[in-house]
Amino acid sequence: MIPVIQFSNVSKTFGGVRALINIDFEVMPGEVHCLAGENGCGKSTLIKIISGVYDPDPGATLTLMGQEYETLSPAQARRVGVGVIWQDHALFPEMSVAENIAIEGFVSSKSKLVRHKKIKDVAQKVCERLGVSFELDALVKTLPIAQRQLIAICRALVSDVRIVFMDEPTASLTQSETKHLLDVVRTLTAENVAVVFVSHRLTEVLEIANRVTVLRDGQKVGVYDASEMTLAKLTEKMTGLTINPAVVDQDLSKNETVLEVKQISRAGEYEDISFSIAQGEVVGITGLLGAGRTELALSLFGMTRPEQGQIYLHGKEVEFKSNLDAISSGVAYVSEDRLSLGLIQDQSIENNLALTVLDKALAFGSLLSFKKKRTIVDHWIEELGVKSGNTSDAISTLSGGNQQKVAIAKWLATNPKLLILDAPTVGVDVGAREGIFEIVRDLAGKGLSILLISDEVSEVYFNSNRVLHMSSGCIQKEYVPARCDISELEDAIYGKAI
Ligand SMILES: Nc1ncnc2c1ncn2[C@@H]1O[C@H](COP(=O)(O)OP(=O)(O)OP(=O)(O)O)[C@@H](O)[C@H]1O
Ligand SMILES: [Mg+2]
Numbered sequence: 365m366i367p368v369i370q371f372s373n374v375s376k377t378f379g380g381v382r383a384l385i386n387i388d389f390e391v392m393p394g395e396v397h398c399l400a401g402e403n404g405c406g407k408s409t410l411i412k413i414i415s416g417v418y419d420p421d422p423g424a425t426l427t428l429m430g431q432e433y434e435t436l437s438p439a440q441a442r443r444v445g446v447g448v449i450w451q452d453h454a455l456f457p458e459m460s461v462a463e464n465i466a467i468e469g470f471v472s473s474k475s476k477l478v479r480h481k482k483i484k485d486v487a488q489k490v491c492e493r494l495g496v497s498f499e500l501d502a503l504v505k506t507l508p509i510a511q512r513q514l515i516a517i518c519r520a521l522v523s524d525v526r527i528v529f530m531d532e533p534t535a536s537l538t539q540s541e542t543k544h545l546l547d548v549v550r551t552l553t554a555e556n557v558a559v560v561f562v563s564h565r566l567t568e569v570l571e572i573a574n575r576v577t578v579l580r581d582g583q584k585v586g587v588y589d590a591s592e593m594t595l596a597k598l599t600e601k602m603t604g605l606t607i608n609p610a611v612v613d614q615d616l617s618k619n620e621t622v623l624e625v626k627q628i629s630r631a632g633e634y635e636d637i638s639f640s641i642a643q644g645e646v647v648g649i650t651g652l653l654g655a656g657r658t659e660l661a662l663s664l665f666g667m668t669r670p671e672q673g674q675i676y677l678h679g680k681e682v683e684f685k686s687n688l689d690a691i692s693s694g695v696a697y698v699s700e701d702r703l704s705l706g707l708i709q710d711q712s713i714e715n716n717l718a719l720t721v722l723d724k725a726l727a728f729g730s731l732l733s734f735k736k737k738r739t740i741v742d743h744w745i746e747e748l749g750v751k752s753g754n755t756s757d758a759i760s761t762l763s764g765g766n767q768q769k770v771a772i773a774k775w776l777a778t779n780p781k782l783l784i785l786d787a788p789t790v791g792v793d794v795g796a797r798e799g800i801f802e803i804v805r806d807l808a809g810k811g812l813s814i815l816l817i818s819d820e821v822s823e824v825y826f827n828s829n830r831v832l833h834m835s836s837g838c839i840q841k842e843y844v845p846a847r848c849d850i851s852e853l854e855d856a857i858y859g860k861a862i
Contacts, residue, residue, distance in 0.1 A: 368393050368445075368527045368558045370427040374420045376409050378761075383409040384420075385582045391527060394556040396549060398569045398590070401579035401602050402793040403765025404751045407562050410579075411529045415448045416441040429526065445526030449516045449533055457505035461498045462487040465518045490518045494548050510537050510653065517548065527558040534563055535791040538653035538819045539858070546572050564765070564793045565820070566598055578602055603795040609826040612646065612805070613846035616829055619643040621679065622813040623782050625664070628673030633659035634837040637673070641782070646804065646814045648824030648831040651857060656837035657817045661786050664815070665697040666690035677782070694781035698772050698788055713755045713762065713770060744773035749799055765792040772800065776807070783807065786817045801827045821857060825850045833857060 369391045376384040384406045391397045399407045412418045413426075416438040420426070426433045428444045455464050466486040484500050491497055496514050504512060513533060520528055530549075534542045542565075549559050549572055563569050569576060573590035578601045585601050599605070619642035629635045634656035641647045649657050662668045664675065666684030674681050677693055684690045687697070745752075748769040752762055759767055768791055775783065785804070789797045804827060808814055818824050824831050831843045833856050843853050 365393060366430050367391060367427070368429060369414060371414070372425045374410070374413060374424040374426075376406070376413060376418060376420055382582050384413075387579070387584050389577060389584075391558045391560060393526070393558055394553045395574045396553055396559045396561055396572050398573040398576045399560060399562045399579065400566070400569055400576050400598060401585075402795045404763040405579040405602075406582045407579060408531055408763065411448060411531055411560070411562070414441065415446050415529065442523065445524060447520035447523065447525035447528040449513075449520050449528070449530045455504050455512055455516060455519075458503060460501050460503055461507070461515055462500035464504050464515055465490060466522050468519075468522065486522060487518065490521050493521070494518060494551070495544075510541050513537060514545075517545075521552075525557060527560065528552060529560045529562075531562045532564065532791050533561070534565060534568060540652055542568060564789075564791060564797075566595055566794060570595065570598065580604070599794050602793070605795065609822070611826055611845040612829050614829055616642045616645040619645065622677065623664070623815070624676040624679075626674045626676070628663065628670035628675065630659065630663060630668065630671050632837075633668075634663075637839055639832060639839060639842075641813045641815060643813055644808050644811045645830070646808050646816055646828045648816045648818070648828030649834050650818060650821055650824045650831060650853070651834035652819065654836075655834040657834055658786055659837075660834070661697065661784050661815070661817055664690070664782075664784060665695055691778065695784065696775040696778050696780035696782070697784045697786065698775050699786055711759060713752055713757060713759050740777045744776045745770070748773050748803060749796070765796050768792050769796070769800070780812065782813050782815065784815045784817070787819070788816070789818070789820070789823065797823075821854050822850060825853060
């Protein structure tokens with residue numbers, strides 16, 4: 365059996381940044397090969413070279429299906445069967461689902477009507493093959509991120525692919541959707557298609573991979589059989605560090621109450637929600653997709669309004685008419701969907717930092733100069749360890765995880781009283797996650813109250829004073845990590861679902 369892909373001596377330099385240094389990489393047919401490594405270690409760059417988006421520095425040998433190339437164009441890569449699902453999906457929001465999936469093969473087709481029917485047929489077939497269903501005429505911009513992800517996968521499979529690259533395909537998916545996706549991956553490998561999979565969720569990596577190539581700072585650490593790897597070993601290879609999580613064992617319920625929510629409801633979203641967060645407390649909310657977590661967060665941030673019940677901040681009832689009201693009352697919200705809500709991709713890092721919301725937030729009560737704002741933001745960027753070249757570069761040149769850090773830094777700079785973190789570590793590597801949670805605990809230690817929303821149970825379990833399990837729009841039960849095992853919480857969430 366010849367490898368689908370065999371690359372040797374691949375390097376890539378961007379200005380002064382050496383993103384990849386002498387990488388050898390090989391993938392066999394039908395194999396699931398994971399690329400693992402911290403944010404900015406070069407995973408996406410390697411994928412961009414393989415798919416012809418970037419040329420490698422001179423001296424590389426690229427062998428695809430036994431054929432050697434010095435450089436590759438995207439068209440060549442596609443022709444030999446390379447399919448890619450990008451980290452940001454790269455879909456056309458104004459086009460329909462069917463068009464996004466299948467239009468590429470029909471651009472030259474003359475008749476619009478014939479084209480429309482054929483596009484739908486092709487799209488339908490791919491959906492069936494993957495066991496997913498969509499309203500094919502719906503515009504992509506109207507769909508949630510989890511569905512866009514599946515559409516991006518369908519699109520890659522329309523042509524006759526031999527190898528599919530998935531760059532963090534599960535980053536925005538919940539665990540049940542992830543299970544579905546992993547089944548899709550198994551379907552592909554059963555057809556002898558190779559899959560190269562990038563994920564920061566290491567349990568998932570070990571579950572799905574045959575082999576794992578680990579990169580660190582642009583260099584290859586090694587390639588390992590997944591069956592011989594453990595979570596701890598993999599983490600160590602990626603970071604050079606050993607991480608031992610411990611629960612937060614501190615009862616802060618006697619502190620002053622910062623947020624109190626009394627029996628709030630919003631039809632079809634959440635129902636009869638009551639809870640409070642004391643000063644310096646981290647309260648976690650976890651549950652499956654559709655549990656109403658984000659809907660609840662949006663109401664606390666003034667993006668929607670509860671139809672019943674009351675919200676109190678420092679004992680005073682608040683009725684936010686918009687998110688600006690919430691911001692001026694000291695509420696900050698790092699959204700789960702940084703790609704569409706948090707950051708503007710074509711804009712520079714510095715412009716993203718001074719986005720309108722932040723501008724207005726910082727301007728409340730005081731007139732801050734741009735320079736002053738920059739100083740505050742630069743401080744947070746440094747605290748969070750954002751790896752960037754120049755702040756005038758477009759935000760899209762930052763690695764996914766570093767973009768997330770910018771999104772968090774932006775809000776920390778508003779000096780909030782209540783910080784809502786909605787899936788704050790989506791796409792963030794294990795080392796940087798620790799960094800973010802260290803900051804979360806540090807901020808809580810300084811008196812900030814934090815609502816931490818995540819579907820990664822371990823994340824809320826290890827970083828919250830209390831955890832609320834939400835399902836079907838209601839809070840089911842409160843757990844205190846210091847007094848219960850993580851499996852109790854996991855069983856409550858997945859026990860009946862699987
Ligand atoms: N177009 C570009 N211009 C300048 N620097 C770039 C560009 N693309 C990537 N880089 C830099 O190359 C390095 C590797 O980035 P890459 O996106 O490959 O990381 P990654 O491993 O995919 O990270 P993540 O897990 O955060 O997605 C980073 O330091 C990044 O800032
Ligand atoms: Mg990446």
